[in-house]
Amino acid sequence: MLKELYLPNPELAKEARIGSMEQYWYLQNSAKNDYEGFWGAFAQKKIDWFEPFDKVLDESNAPFVKWFDGGKLNVAYQCIDRHLDTRKNKAAIIFVGDRGEEIAVTYQELYRNVNKFANLLREDFGVKKGDRVVIYMPMILEAAYAILACARIGAVHSIVFGGFSAEALKDRILDAEAKVVITADGAYRKSKPYMLKPVVDKALEEGDTPVEKVLVVERNGEDVEWVGGRDYSYNELIAGKGITCEPEVMDSEDPLFLLYTSGSTGKPKGVQHNQAGYILWAQMTMEWVFDVKENDTYWCTADIGWITGHTYIIYGPLAMGATTVMFEGVITYPDAGRPWQIVESLSVNQFYTAPTAIRVLHKMGEDEPGKYDLSSLKVLGTVGEPIDPTAWKWYYEAVGGSKCAIVDTYWQTETGGHIVSPLPGATPIKPACATLPLPGIMAEILDPETGEKVEPGEGGYMCITRPWPSQIRNVWGDEARYVKSYFGDVKKDGKPVYFTGDGAVYDENGYITITGRTDDVINVSGHRMGTAEVEAAIKKHENVAAVAVVGKPHELKGEGIFAYVVLKSDEGVGDEIEEVRAINNIIKQEIGNIALCDDMIFVPDLPKTRSGKIMRRILRTLAKGEKVTQDTSTLEDPSIVETIEVMIGREC
Numbered sequence: 001m002l003k004e005l006y007l008p009n010p011e012l013a014k015e016a017r018i019g020s021m022e023q024y025w026y027l028q029n030s031a032k033n034d035y036e037g038f039w040g041a042f043a044q045k046k047i048d049w050f051e052p053f054d055k056v057l058d059e060s061n062a063p064f065v066k067w068f069d070g071g072k073l074n075v076a077y078q079c080i081d082r083h084l085d086t087r088k089n090k091a092a093i094i095f096v097g098d099r100g101e102e103i104a105v106t107y108q109e110l111y112r113n114v115n116k117f118a119n120l121l122r123e124d125f126g127v128k129k130g131d132r133v134v135i136y137m138p139m140i141l142e143a144a145y146a147i148l149a150c151a152r153i154g155a156v157h158s159i160v161f162g163g164f165s166a167e168a169l170k171d172r173i174l175d176a177e178a179k180v181v182i183t184a185d186g187a188y189r190k191s192k193p194y195m196l197k198p199v200v201d202k203a204l205e206e207g208d209t210p211v212e213k214v215l216v217v218e219r220n221g222e223d224v225e226w227v228g229g230r231d232y233s234y235n236e237l238i239a240g241k242g243i244t245c246e247p248e249v250m251d252s253e254d255p256l257f258l259l260y261t262s263g264s265t266g267k268p269k270g271v272q273h274n275q276a277g278y279i280l281w282a283q284m285t286m287e288w289v290f291d292v293k294e295n296d297t298y299w300c301t302a303d304i305g306w307i308t309g310h311t312y313i314i315y316g317p318l319a320m321g322a323t324t325v326m327f328e329g330v331i332t333y334p335d336a337g338r339p340w341q342i343v344e345s346l347s348v349n350q351f352y353t354a355p356t357a358i359r360v361l362h363k364m365g366e367d368e369p370g371k372y373d374l375s376s377l378k379v380l381g382t383v384g385e386p387i388d389p390t391a392w393k394w395y396y397e398a399v400g401g402s403k404c405a406i407v408d409t410y411w412q413t414e415t416g417g418h419i420v421s422p423l424p425g426a427t428p429i430k431p432a433c434a435t436l437p438l439p440g441i442m443a444e445i446l447d448p449e450t451g452e453k454v455e456p457g458e459g460g461y462m463c464i465t466r467p468w469p470s471q472i473r474n475v476w477g478d479e480a481r482y483v484k485s486y487f488g489d490v491k492k493d494g495k496p497v498y499f500t501g502d503g504a505v506y507d508e509n510g511y512i513t514i515t516g517r518t519d520d521v522i523n524v525s526g527h528r529m530g531t532a533e534v535e536a537a538i539k540k541h542e543n544v545a546a547v548a549v550v551g552k553p554h555e556l557k558g559e560g561i562f563a564y565v566v567l568k569s570d571e572g573v574g575d576e577i578e579e580v581r582a583i584n585n586i587i588k589q590e591i592g593n594i595a596l597c598d599d600m601i602f603v604p605d606l607p608k609t610r611s612g613k614i615m616r617r618i619l620r621t622l623a624k625g626e627k628v629t630q631d632t633s634t635l636e637d638p639s640i641v642e643t644i645e646v647m648i649g650r651e652c
């Protein structure tokens, strides 16, 4: 482990919004001393309220909390209209297409396009405040318009990542009881068309569906089926729409969006974020963590289907009036120099990506950054999973020219925005370390038994001990699950506190390093996969008697999925490769390619306790090819451990 601390670049510090540790501590201490005063002042300053709020924080029904109650606002107005006086001709979004096209959309154009979209949804589809709209879209401009159009008319969007299968899409549509789906015929990947609309058709084909209408953006012009009375072409309907659209007046705590994410058990949860608190923190973290300046170009490579895309491609950058790059393509296509070529050509100042992408770019194109002029870069961000020191060093030196701040941002779908992160002009950086809680965030590593803060070097649970504005408000339609999932594990001073599901450790300076999930969630390339979901899919195979999946360290993805499968019978089973293929096909149908297993092994049984609990810790050790040192005496059949050990040894 590298031990050195990298001091902030004085050039960055000079101009930064938070330019020293003194300023950091001043802010953090003022939040500690007067929590409501701190947040109330920022909310007043940062948000263009239609009507002011009466109360900063209402915890009377905790863990159901209200922020800025009584306030009225519109998030699309906050992201667009309020900039028109000073920035109407500034690029709001620069779209970089898969086939190389570049389109810059100014704030004025964004205003017009979002309003037209909003009018279409209101007038032609009858979408009203509170209605749920599923967005199943590629990374194209219309996806951004769709998101902001929903916000403008008060509809609650639920974006489903375009890589999810029909079955996964259907589950999310049903859970949210969505009235409308917005999709595209398809888009381009590596210059070839691929399709989305057929997946929507399949998701809606069987059983009762709440969906009344489907809006199809014609992107790649490939043939798709049109269902009369249900499917409508965006390209046709949008033509006649008016360019002004009254923004809906929203309460601070009206829902803004749902985003489904995996937990350790059961189906994905509909994480609900509300209006004011979410947009406030999206904007503040954009300003503090990326320190984007008026003339900067900022690029986050995420997909809008994940929370990073929501907060740090769309809402955060636009709320602060920045120029945000939206990239349709694949970062390694046509070669691993693609991102650096874009950085050079757009003169990108802040670049934000996942450790998986950094590892892949490093592996495929170690020397590529050196071929481009990357001198515009000031801040490099990472998100989604722990970054290893090797990838960190390459990012710092080869991409950042040893002069950029690396912000290792730790957060989750549920936190809405960054929670623990360095500040580029203030925090001395330790490689592969998320460092300190952001000002206003009371993040602490606690001992789950005692609720006390752990000592440096002792592992504990990463918790947030006070509510914060952009926190999850509910699991859609399931209050009990919200309470149990996040407030059931750790108590501080006798009161339940928010537990992230991650383990973490302090160093002697109080810096926080995230050590990974403490539950059965696997982090594949920075995307969360619940073991229960993958297991449920595998169990759909008729010859599967039992299954357990665990995470296994993976060179590029961080973690890969390792499945232990017990078959009902060997009879009629062709070769194992066929069986693996059949099971992976089911996973593809049920969830999507991102959940495909990296390893699958057919075993005679699983290590279970006498009460039937599968010992996942043992399975994780076995998957790594390590010797099991855990106590196996409580197992129903301890010999199974040795059998699996031998089988894995043989395979390797």
Ligand code: PRX
Pocket: 261, 307, 308, 382, 383, 384, 385, 386, 387, 408, 409, 410, 411, 412, 413, 414, 434, 500, 501, 502, 514, 516, 517, 523, 526, 527, 528
């Ligand atoms: O385990 C943590 C990991 O990603 C989880 C959140 O995943 P998701 O909700 O999909 O959001 C991903 C984008 C914010 C966390 O519980 N994680 C996220 N950021 C980091 C991280 N692990 C280590 N270091 C990070 N910077």
